[in-house]
Amino acid sequence: MGATGANRGQPAIMDAKTRWGRFRRSEAASGLLLISPTALYALLMLAVPLAAILLYSVLTDGYLTVEWTPTLANYAEAWGDPLYRQVMLRSLFVSATVTLVTVLLAYPVAYYVSFHVSPSRKSLWLFLITIPFWTSYLIRVFLWKVILGFNGVVNSSLMTLGIIDEPLTFILYNVNAVVITLAHAYAPFAILPIFVALEKIDRSLLEASQDLGESRLLTFWRVTLPLSMPGVVAAVLIVFIPTIGDYVTPQLVGGPEGRMISNAIQLQYLRLDNYPLGSALAVSAMAIVTAVSLVFLFLNRRFLRVRQQ
Amino acid sequence: MRSKGTGFRAYTIAYLIFLYAPIVLLPIFAFNNSTIIAFPLAGFTTNWFRELATIPALHHAVWNSLVIAVSTSILSTCLGVFAARASTRYDFPGKGPIIGFIMLPLVLPEIIVAVSLLVVLLGIGIELSAWTVILGHVLICTPFSIAILNSAFQSLDKSLEEAAIDLGETRWSTFRLITFPLIMPGIISSLLISFTISLDEFIIAFFLTGTQPTLPVYIWSQLRFPTKLPSIMALGTILVALSITLLIIAEYFRRRGIARSGGQDAGGFL
Amino acid sequence: MKPIIQIRDVHKYYGDYHALRGINVDIGEGEFFSLLGPSGCGKTTLLRTIAGFEDLSQGTIHIDGRLMEGVPPNKRPTNMVFQSYAIFPHLTVAENVGFGLRRDPRTPAQKAAAVEEALEMVGLKGYGGRAAHALSGGQRQRVALARALILKPRVLLLDEPLSALDKKLREQMQSELRRLQRQVGITFILVTHDQEEALIMSDRIAVMFEGQIAQLAPPQELYRRPVTRQVAEFIGVMNFLPASVATVNGARIDVEVAGLGTVELAAEQCPGGARSGKGSVGFRPETLTILFEGETPRGRVAEGTVEEVTYYGDMTYYGVVPDGVDVPLTISMRNLVGRRVLERGERTRVAWDPAALVLFC
Numbered sequence: 001m002g003a004t005g006a007n008r009g010q011p012a013i014m015d016a017k018t019r020w021g022r023f024r025r026s027e028a029a030s031g032l033l034l035i036s037p038t039a040l041y042a043l044l045m046l047a048v049p050l051a052a053i054l055l056y057s058v059l060t061d062g063y064l065t066v067e068w069t070p071t072l073a074n075y076a077e078a079w080g081d082p083l084y085r086q087v088m089l090r091s092l093f094v095s096a097t098v099t100l101v102t103v104l105l106a107y108p109v110a111y112y113v114s115f116h117v118s119p120s121r122k123s124l125w126l127f128l129i130t131i132p133f134w135t136s137y138l139i140r141v142f143l144w145k146v147i148l149g150f151n152g153v154v155n156s157s158l159m160t161l162g163i164i165d166e167p168l169t170f171i172l173y174n175v176n177a178v179v180i181t182l183a184h185a186y187a188p189f190a191i192l193p194i195f196v197a198l199e200k201i202d203r204s205l206l207e208a209s210q211d212l213g214e215s216r217l218l219t220f221w222r223v224t225l226p227l228s229m230p231g232v233v234a235a236v237l238i239v240f241i242p243t244i245g246d247y248v249t250p251q252l253v254g255g256p257e258g259r260m261i262s263n264a265i266q267l268q269y270l271r272l273d274n275y276p277l278g279s280a281l282a283v284s285a286m287a288i289v290t291a292v293s294l295v296f297l298f299l300n301r302r303f304l305r306v307r308q309q
Numbered sequence: 310m311r312s313k314g315t316g317f318r319a320y321t322i323a324y325l326i327f328l329y330a331p332i333v334l335l336p337i338f339a340f341n342n343s344t345i346i347a348f349p350l351a352g353f354t355t356n357w358f359r360e361l362a363t364i365p366a367l368h369h370a371v372w373n374s375l376v377i378a379v380s381t382s383i384l385s386t387c388l389g390v391f392a393a394r395a396s397t398r399y400d401f402p403g404k405g406p407i408i409g410f411i412m413l414p415l416v417l418p419e420i421i422v423a424v425s426l427l428v429v430l431l432g433i434g435i436e437l438s439a440w441t442v443i444l445g446h447v448l449i450c451t452p453f454s455i456a457i458l459n460s461a462f463q464s465l466d467k468s469l470e471e472a473a474i475d476l477g478e479t480r481w482s483t484f485r486l487i488t489f490p491l492i493m494p495g496i497i498s499s500l501l502i503s504f505t506i507s508l509d510e511f512i513i514a515f516f517l518t519g520t521q522p523t524l525p526v527y528i529w530s531q532l533r534f535p536t537k538l539p540s541i542m543a544l545g546t547i548l549v550a551l552s553i554t555l556l557i558i559a560e561y562f563r564r565r566g567i568a569r570s571g572g573q574d575a576g577g578f579l
Numbered sequence: 580m581k582p583i584i585q586i587r588d589v590h591k592y593y594g595d596y597h598a599l600r601g602i603n604v605d606i607g608e609g610e611f612f613s614l615l616g617p618s619g620c621g622k623t624t625l626l627r628t629i630a631g632f633e634d635l636s637q638g639t640i641h642i643d644g645r646l647m648e649g650v651p652p653n654k655r656p657t658n659m660v661f662q663s664y665a666i667f668p669h670l671t672v673a674e675n676v677g678f679g680l681r682r683d684p685r686t687p688a689q690k691a692a693a694v695e696e697a698l699e700m701v702g703l704k705g706y707g708g709r710a711a712h713a714l715s716g717g718q719r720q721r722v723a724l725a726r727a728l729i730l731k732p733r734v735l736l737l738d739e740p741l742s743a744l745d746k747k748l749r750e751q752m753q754s755e756l757r758r759l760q761r762q763v764g765i766t767f768i769l770v771t772h773d774q775e776e777a778l779i780m781s782d783r784i785a786v787m788f789e790g791q792i793a794q795l796a797p798p799q800e801l802y803r804r805p806v807t808r809q810v811a812e813f814i815g816v817m818n819f820l821p822a823s824v825a826t827v828n829g830a831r832i833d834v835e836v837a838g839l840g841t842v843e844l845a846a847e848q849c850p851g852g853a854r855s856g857k858g859s860v861g862f863r864p865e866t867l868t869i870l871f872e873g874e875t876p877r878g879r880v881a882e883g884t885v886e887e888v889t890y891y892g893d894m895t896y897y898g899v900v901p902d903g904v905d906v907p908l909t910i911s912m913r914n915l916v917g918r919r920v921l922e923r924g925e926r927t928r929v930a931w932d933p934a935a936l937v938l939f940c
Binding site (some may be wrong): 027028029030031032034035037038039041042045046047048049050052053056107109111112113115116123125127128129130131132134136137138139140142143144146147149151152153156160184187213237238241242244245246247248252257262265266269270277278279282283284285291 | 314317318320324325327328329330332334335338344346347349387388389391392394395396398399400401402404407408409411413414415416417418419420421422424425426427428429432444445447448450455468506509511513516525527528529532541545548549552553555556560564
């Protein structure tokens with residue numbers, strides 16, 4: 001850089017100027033400048049609030065006010081109280097079950113669309129799969145209540161057909177109902193990443209495997225499944241993380257024994273006005289989600305490395 | 310291969326029935342002449358739709374939701390354009406972490422976003438209103454906008470912009486003459502998707518709305534009253550019809566965008 | 580030759596990667612100049628620094644006597660044909676070609692006439708109303724040319740413009756580009772990795788390896804007198820035999836070549852300059868001749884065994900191992916009427932001319 005100015009016998013100040021000009025036109029500067037509005041927004045509306053609840057979670061609750069006395073009492077209550085511990089464990093259990101059910105049910109759908117649908121019709125199928133997802137979530141959840149309820153669609157049809165005499169009660173206001181409803185709500189989230197991963201698989205790899213003597217089933221087991229694992233991992237995370245924080249479904253169809261962590265958080269914030277305890281619960285929930293996700297990613301690191309090649 | 314496919318096909322169709330079951334029930338009960346949401350059906354009526362026209366609180370909620378959804382879609386698409394442009398065209402220090410952080414709301418439980426914003430807004434003394442809901446909605450819609458616009462920018466050949474500059478245009482006029490028209494389909498589908506998400510979002514609105522309920526918050530408050538349910542079914546039918554229409558428009562623009570840039574269709578949203 | 584572009588001591592770094600390492604070259608007015616090299620050698624980077632899409636890390640570029648530092652691409656007297664052609668898909672052919680005339684003070688009618696003239700020049704008369712995304716590869720290429728040439732640049736930059744075309748179309752476009760360049764009379768700078776293309780089209784070629792110009796010469800000189808083995812291997816096919824310099828006697832060099840004995844070379848046969856110690860000599864397949872029955876040799880003769888025969892129709896390529904050497908030499912022979920094709924394992928005589936040898940030390 002220095003040679004330019006020196007060769008033309010110009011003062012050093014010109015050199016500094018062009019250097020600044022170069023930085024201004026440089027990729028790094030343009031990129032940072034361009035991303036700054038969005039990044040600033042995320043900083044103000046996400047980073048600061050997250051830091052705030054982290055702070056609140058170690059403050060003392062003083063009935064409608066918050067006292068600036070640092071304490072770990074909120075965490076002690078969130079982790080020590082059997083009620084909260086039960087809610088937390090139930091949330092984990094429900095999310096894990098929903099994730100398992102959703103991903104297992106979704107895989108064959110993604111497989112069918114990727115491998116058995118002609119390329120020109122793939123987007124139509126994906127479109128059909130995504131449509132229900134874009135319709136009102138509240139109303140969808142409520143309709144499951146209608147389907148599963150005491151006088152609901154399932155019970156009245158089964159009774160009309162004479163299969164049962166009494167309405168089934170184990171399908172509403174408990175964990176089962178929460179799992180069914182959430183599995184329905186998060187279906188496209190599971191299908192799309194698996195579909196994308198399956199689409200990326202070079203079809204000649206499958207032919208090569210069969211050419212090398214593997215049966216179709218073993219080809220799936222030894223080639224297709226491992227190569228689609230990045231999609232499965234993404235599907236698991238994208239279902240698991242939001243479901244653990246779902247509020248509407250447990251509230252509407254869960255009944256008292258189906259309450260999850262969000263309902264507890266909401267109760268602390270909007271009903272009891274205990275922000276510190278609510279924050280401690282929220283931070284704990286995030287910590288659990290993050291920990292489980294990281295462990296899951298670690299266990300699947302073998303499959304994820306393939307993607308980077 | 311074909312015979313193998315039929316089993317999968319039957320399964321997938323069964324799965325689609327599972328996906329559509331609740332939505333199919335919606336119009337059935339919306340036109341059912343009974344205040345009880347259960348089988349057997351009692352006869353056809355359009356009363357529930359007519360009743361919707363007589364509830365001022367609902368009309369306020371619809372208006373609030375529309376204002377919030379329109380503002381959200383415009384703001385998040387603008388923020389999305391900046392971020393998608395930066396992430397597809399430039400390399401800069403900290404790129405991965407910055408973009409990862411912006412995309413974080415995609416995987417963050419919404420209740421966390423809602424309570425953390427609530428704490429801060431109340432902490433600095435901002436009164437809850439439609440504006441506070443917009444702040445939250447823009448945060449969760451921006452990642453969707455970025456995802457959609459990223460693919461729009463990616464399918465845009467970099468040399469098209471260089472060619473325009475080479476032919477005498479400035480950076481700004483290049484954006485206006487070349488970049489903007491070519492990513493237009495992406496912008497439209499980003500607007501529509503953020504609009505739909507915001508219109509449907511409940512948790513954040515529930516926490517941040519104050520005294521001006523949005524449509525989902527209004528619906529939530531009505532679900533407790535069994536006599537209101539049939540008209541909620543009618544309302545739901547209208548909403549579903551509306552969002553399917555919007556989606557079809559969004560899909561149309563997405564496909565046109567792909568056709569225009571001469572690319573291959575790689576799948577749906579997200 | 581009056582230079583239109585003067586490139587002095589140009590370096591380009593991408594982080595730690597040294598993409599251009601001291602480029603010095605003058606490119607003449609009206610010249611067809613090629614930058615030739617394998618992918619990653621810096622040829623496209625050099626082209627893009629001339630166009631103004633890349634800043635220099637060090638050094639200067641003058642175009643038409645004007646220093647280009649800080650001059651953006653839209654203010655330079657250069658225009659570019661992109662590798663992907665960069666035809667704006669949302670505009671018609673005419674709108675594409677007339678794109679650069681937006682700020683031109685001429686009337687719309689005059690601009691339309693200029694567009695039509697440019698389209699005619701590239702053989703696309705009457706295509707103006709077509710949608711750009713419906714064009715074939717060859718047509719896109721022509722639109723890209725018309726779009727750049729309509730602005731009457733002092734220099735036209737072409738970034739691998741033919742690499743996306745099939746062989747037939749590529750050959751047709753090669754001669755057409757040459758014709759266009761003579762017609763408009765401006766400097767063309769062509770980036771290519773195809774040595775044959777560079778030889779066919781260029782007035783001069785700069786062969787680049789790893790960010791440096793290895794040799795800058797007209798096609799014939801490049802082919803006949805490559806300065807390094809690397810250049811020789813990149814341009815066409817060349818045979819190499821180990822050799823060592825015996826004595827240097829003024830303008831004459833005596834070289835001991837494995838299997839061929841002592842050879843006396845002229846100074847110009849050592850274009851690399853160094854003329855001592857061990858090295859190798861190279862010679863092209865067509866400078867060797869297989870002697871069939873009854874043919875009399877010109878130059879010197881070596882004996883050997885045919886190891887490989889590759890039949891191409893008009894030509895046959897032989898791999899012949901001369902006695903006393905263990906490397907086969909590639910020899911190309913025309914399949915003249917009445918001349919038979921040798922078989923593997925046959926003994927044969929090979930005529931060679933010391934004047935065709937090039938010495939690399």
